[in-house]
Amino acid sequence: MLKALPALRSGAAQYARAYADHAGSSANLVIAFPVRLARDIITAVGVIADYKWSLRGLEGSQREEAKHACHARGADRLQRLCFANGGIYIKLGQHIVQLDHMLPTEYVKAMRLSMLDKCPVETYAQVARTISEDLGSPPDKLYASFEPVPVASASLAQVHRATGHDGRALAVKVQHAGLRDSFAADAFTVEVLVKAAHWLFPDFNYQWLVEEVKHSLPKELDFNAEAANAARCAANLASPLSSIEPGQVVVPAILPSLSSARVLTMEFVEGYEVTERERMLSEGLQPQEVANIVSRTFNDMIFQFGDVHCDPHAANVFVRKHQGKAQIVTNASSIDHLSLTGSEEERLELQGYAAQFAQQISALLWKVPQEVLLLLKTNDCLRSIDHALGQPVNTFVITARTCSKAISRHRSTVSPGFRSWWLGVRDSISIELRVLAMRVLSCAKYQDIDFHFITIFFD
Template sequence: MAARSLRSKLLVIGSAVCGGSGAAFIASSEDPSRSLKLCTNIPVRLFRNTLTAASIAFDYEYSLLGLAEGSSEKAKVKHEVHLRSAQKLQELCFKNGGIYIKLGQHIGQLDYLVPEEYVHTMRDSMLNKCPVSSYEQVCEVFKKEVGETPDKVFAEFDPVPIASASLAQVHVQHAHMTDTAAADTAAVGVIVNTLHRIFPSFDYRWLLDEMSESLPKELDFLVEAKNSEKCLDNFRKMSPHIAEYVYAPAVYWNLSSSKLLTMEFMDGAQVNDVANIKKLGIQPYEVSKLR
């Protein structure tokens, strides 16, 4: 890409944060066979939760038994237990998917609040390795929302998503998220509360409360769409001196719903991807001066 003014180049960086082209959500279960599958999957995930929690609790109790508080031996063993337990939790999150991956991502951001073994394990695996919904699922539900398949609506639609997150891929809500979110949140709550009763020092109920409040908003793509426009408006009102350097892709409201978000497509680079930012002809220090 040829070098251009700082303003026009920053438009590209800003677009990478907000997302890309239109996509579709995965439908709620009206098919009885899907409903049956959902009903059977929830107990399976609850069983995994219980088994993982019991395994982690036993590991801490047994491995640290009799070790002197403050000793180097206990510190070494605790590190090993933290690491094993983080890996067990990581495996649980990937198997259960959905809000469990969201939980893992939250943990990966909690420096100084949870043991570093958990933070590093979750951060290294949860942020860029999320599940992907199939193109067939996308087409099926896109038609249900819009009345046509993506190839009939868009001049170009890449069947391979450019990114995937815990609840959605650009911008596709993963299968049955709305159907299972409440049950999964309750199941996680049972495990967190049980572990807190067994180990009073293990108190992460606040994290569950935070997720319970934010999850419904994250599952409503119209909230995200409105926030992108509100963000630009806030910059114009409160930081007009840098507003011209900030851009969010336009929302196509006629092709968007609470579970379907269609936005202007723009190429860009992650805001922390210094190498690619420099390839765009932007010097990071120029960006750092915008405040």
């Protein structure tokens, strides 16, 4: 492990310079880094030593049985490390849940049981202190009422219900104390751990995950950016380019006068998770309609506007019955998590592929642009929602249609005229014929018939 450290000699200074705008980050790096790094090293050495010692000389079924026991103990150690260090460690623990097709089941289950439902909850005194520091007054002055017990807590923040002086129901998202100060130390210790693990186990290369954290987390810690994103999202969905009808999607309005970098106040909109299919049916809502709206919404974001909500899991997308119809509520104030759905056989098959091609997958994820990683994450989230609703619509068809419209619009803008119009018509016809062919073959259960002639005809 010592061989992995020389490459990181200048890392602390680089992080301190890169995140000097985070109040106290440089000083906190000096104080917090040794403690966090010590915990990391102790945990890593304990896990590695356990595997080396417990598996020595074992073969066949005995080795597999011992390996599962090592997985369970390693997961427990990692879980305790995440809670001890807090902050982005809990967020990374939640990310492990998303990798259930790549990592041992014991790690995924341990993280799912702890990281998703047991996020840290700060006292009301600390919450009031954060609000006072950022907004200049305590909660009892800024709001007509403020519930001291949070309705939800995530890795980076917790949410309280409140009432404005105008009587409006509000949701107040308050960032956990110290996260902005400790970010540099947290990011550096995670990179040390990942690079050391890669040196010991060459197949383990998750540097792409570290880069994603370094790129995205500073933005997530700035609630002003989230407020701006919410306003832009609402404006996009209300524009003529959107396929969303008025009233189908609502983005809770932000109250700028009661918001800051660490406090975000928005209107409170009732709803339930978009995956609650039985509740939809009991209210007379059709899962097919809900899935269609969700799919069209995010395809519009990707292909029409380029501004995408890249975390559309069930706890961030809600649905409610509004004026007799389904209305989607986007919510960025929820716990960040997602697990891959599907049968146990499918999960094991994917896990086998992931283990077989681990190096290639890591190398690919290291090379692809950050935007592509976010789109891949968005696609997985949408597939999870669609699966929970019984896969009532073909999201790939909606994606193809939306993408085709966006390309046609761009083509007409760059080169207006009959040719651009005809190419757009041709693309639309090609897509619809492909969809028709797929449906016919699916109904006839002739999945092995080659209908590549459609592609040839329209290419």
